[in-house]
């Protein structure tokens with residue numbers, strides 16, 4: 308039974324959300340993937356949710372909060388806490404990767420004197436295939452027009468800014484002022500096929516991350532130092548090392564080119580395709596990602 312609960316917080320009226328009462332694991336509200344806006348939490352009134360994690364997937368949760376001291380925690384199906392963060396973002400593998408399992412989310416505010424003790428929040432819930440391995444192929448690439456090989460690096464960051472992206476693609480040593488974007492194929496051809504002046508080492512279904520106006524637009528330009536900078540507005544802005552992170556493109560779970568979403572058991576080989584100084588094109592080394 309849902310009801311609206313009125314609370315007093317920091318000397319101002321505070322209206323709780325409509326998903327109450329959900330103050331314990333036993334009363335956890337059933338949630339699905341997606342963004343759940345306009346929720347509210349108070350230091351003496353935690354919120355518990357439950358989510359079904361598909362087999363082979365992991366859960367990522369992020370809360371955009373009005374106060375800075377909101378804590379997000381994940382519990383496994385046995386009620387054991389597996390991840391907790393005050394930053395408002397948590398990620399955890401499904402306990403038991405081969406079967407579907409329920410997990411629990413707790414959003415609360417630690418009762419510490421002198422800090423804000425209530426907050427509104429939007430809760431982002433997403434599940435993803437668990438990353439199994441990364442390996443390079445066609446590495447290094449044939450040197451581009453600068454004399455260097457375009458280098459593609461893909462890393463995992465399960466606490467990145469987007470709940471729908473755990474992989475971040477970065478490229479360097481490309482020809483300045485030339486544009487390029489990420490491509491992926493579900494087959495890897497170590498010897499490569501001719502494409503422009505340089506080989507491309509992927510085949511099968513080809514995903515081109517160049518779809519304007521969507522998260523699957525990775526189009527970017529190499530700057531004067533050869534760093535590829537995504538123009539799609541997804542780049543991380545970091546002022547501290549590793550400095551190159553600020554150029555990275557978060558690879559969304561959604562595949563471009565009508566290829567659906569990433570699923571458990573898939574393998575995709577990624578390369579960066581880019582224009583060359585003086586015409587033609589080149590590609591980076593490949594990175595094979597296994598889910």
Ligand SMILES: [Ca+2]
Pocket residue numbers: 323324327346347348349353354
């Ligand atoms: Ca609440």
Ligand SMILES: [Ca+2]
Pocket residue numbers: 327328329330352353354355
């Ligand atoms: Ca509650």
